[in-house]
Amino acid sequence: MNIRKTWFSFFVCSFFYFLANAQVATEKEVDIYNMVVAKDGSGDFMTIQEAINAAKGFPDKRVTIILKNGVYREKVEIYEWNNRVSLIGEDREKTIITYDDYFDKLNLGRNSTFHTPTLLVQGNDFYATNLTIKNTAGEVGQAVALAVNADRVLIENCSIIGNQDTLYTTGEGSRQYYKDCYIEGTTDFIFGQATALFENCMIHSKANSFITAASTPEGMPFGYVFMSCTLTGEDGLEKVYLGRPWRTYAKTVFLNCSMEDHISAEGWDNWSNKEAEVSSFYAEYKCMGTGYKPSQRVSWSHQLNESQAERYTVENILGNRGTPDNGDGKPWYLNFD
Secondary structure, three states, rough: OOHHHHHHHHHHHHHHHHHHHHHHHHHOOEEEEEEEOOOOOOOOOOOHHHHHHHOOOOOOOEEEEEOOOOOEEOOOOEOOOOOEEEEEEOOOOOOEEEEEEOOOHHHHOOOOHHHHEEEOOOOOOOOOOOOEEOOOOOOOOOOEEEEEOOEEEEOOOOOOOOOEOOOOOOOOOOOOEEEEEEEEOOOEEEEOOOOOEEEOEEEOOHHHHHHHEEOOOOOOOOOEEEEEEEEEEOOOOEEEEEEEEEEEEOEEEEEEEEEEEEEOOOEOOOOOOOHHHHHOEEEEOOOOOOOOHHHHHHOOOOEEOOOHHHHOOOOHHOOOOOOOOOOOOOOOOHHOO
C-alpha cells in the first residue's frame, strides 16, 4: 500500500513538473519582438492584447505583431511603455478589430468619451497597416474607434469606421500620419489636438454634420492637413461642414482634395465662438469637385495662394525632431520598415 502511494505521488509530481516545464518551454519559444496573433490558435496568441502584454517594455528595437485574418472583438491598448510597436494585418478587409463602447454605456462622467476607443495607442513610434478598426455602437453619441495619444505615428492602408467621434488624434505636439486610409463617421469624426497629416485618404460622411473638430494648441504651426484626399457622403447629404473649432486656435487645411456636393457652400462653422473666427485658421488650396465653392465660403476662412501652399509639405508638417534615427538618417515617417 505504501509502495502504491509512493508511486502515485511520484507520478503526480512528475506530471505537474512536466506541465510546468512545458509551459516554460512554450513561453521561451515566443519571440517577443516578432509575434503572431491568430483566432484559430495557430499563432503565438489568440488575442491582440495578450501579444501586447507579452511585448518588452521600452524595447531596443521594433516589436512586430502580425494579425492573421479574423474578427478580434476586444478593446486593445498599446501602453506608453509599448513604444516601437507595429500591428500588421493580413488583409485590410478581413483583419478587423471591433468593439461597441459608447458614452452612455460606460457612464463614467463628463469625460466618458475618452474611455470608449476600440484601439487606444499611447506608445510613441507606432505603426499600423492592413487593418479595419471599428466602433460598432451605432448612432448613440460619442463612440471612438481609434484614439492615438502618441508621437511619430504612421497609420496606412487602414479603415477606421464609426459614427460620432470615430478618430481621436491627441497629444500636444504629437505628429501623426494617416496615409491611404478610409475614415467614416457622422459628427466631429476626426477630432483632437495632434498635428495630423491625412494623405490620399477617403473621408466619408454619414450625416449632415461636421467632419473635423480640431483643438490645435495655440502657437502650433500646423493642425489638421488633408492632402489629395477624397471627400464623399451618403446619398442625400447637402450640409456637411469641413470643420468647426473644438478649441479657439484650431487649424485645418485642405489641399488638392476632391469634394462632392454634400459639402456645405459655407464650408466652415465657428461653433458659436466668434473669437475663433479671428484665432482659428481654416483654409483650402486648389480643391476640386462640386462641393468646392471657394467664392461662397465663410469670410473668415482662407483660400491659399501658391506661395502660401508651398509650406505644406510632408517634411514641414511632420518634422524630424526627437526621432530615434536608427543610424540611417531617414525621417521618422520613413523608418517603419
